[in-house]
Amino acid sequence: MELEQAKNQFINLWGNFGSQWGINRSMAQVHAILMTSPNRLSTEEIMEKLQISRGNANTNVRELINWNLVYKENILGERREFFRAEKDMWEVAKRIVRERKRREIEPLIQHLNELKTVESDNLEEKQEFENTIESIDRLVNKLDSMSNALMKADEHAFFGKILNLFK
């Protein structure tokens, strides 16, 4: 396949994939274009290549910077800003996990805690509700340990070996 065509397909693919996981299409596409570009790009170039507006490009680049997936990078003697994506995908994955945990899982745990004990005359319903919340809470904590383990997996080579045992 021709490179330009492949890039377009990839931008498309990554955009769709993102939106299935609650990341907006443009943000994923900006990420895609930066990931596949050998050099840093200006806002102008991003707008151009993705055919999106200045506001859209700006917002999503900044959002990617918040997620720590993209860096601002100056070019000597150039006034405008250039952007470069983190290219180590394992690093990217870790940062996404870290960020979604912070933004979504931790608040979820907070809220679940508040729902752990309720008052009611209907003992059966009360029990059922508390069981459900308790069960979700255990799950969330389990997933939390797992993700912590995984985030450290690459520091501990033997973890990778263990994973393969379960294949």
Next chain:
Amino acid sequence: MELEQAKNQFINLWGNFGSQWGINRSMAQVHAILMTSPNRLSTEEIMEKLQISRGNANTNVRELINWNLVYKENILGERREFFRAEKDMWEVAKRIVRERKRREIEPLIQHLNELKTVESDNLEEKQEFENTIESIDRLVNKLDSMSNALMKADEHAFFGKILNLFK
């Protein structure tokens, strides 16, 4: 907190959480109401409790059944259908992972494979692109092994112990 209030908060919480992860709000809410109900519910009751239309209730119950998170369950002598949610949250998590893998990750792997080799005169860009795709491919496969391992984690008690080492 009073039970009814807590249930409402939970429905809300679960609905929001779902939509951050690409599951639509009503579907997550139907799931929530079924998870916290001690008895199976009819479409009518779901409509009533969530204040949603018949079409909406029907569509999302069926979708949950497709995801294998909800069962149709008859009551003797009752003509209409009743629904019950899987209550073991670890089971729920496994089914969601399995389903999203099947629906989203496997097609992604397919597409990435098609992008693995490209033709271009611009060797630097070609290289950069191939590296990125390769890197994503490795990541996706790594995550795939991990999720396979995790899905079996509960069958292998010692895996859980290992996870804790990384805490």
Next chain:
DNA sequence: AATTGTTTTCATTTTATTTTGAAAGTTTAG
């Protein structure tokens, strides 16, 4: 301190997604 190049903001518009509800379809039972 005025000009120019650049970034950011945000009210409005556009697009995408979700929900509705009436109609069509299906099943059950007399």
Next chain:
DNA sequence: CTAAACTTTCAAAATAAAATGAAAACAATT
């Protein structure tokens, strides 16, 4: 067979989310 009970479908409406672009803000340069 057919009426009643119930489920499914889907075009249209409502809502939510994302994108636009012009104007404001900012920063560097003269």
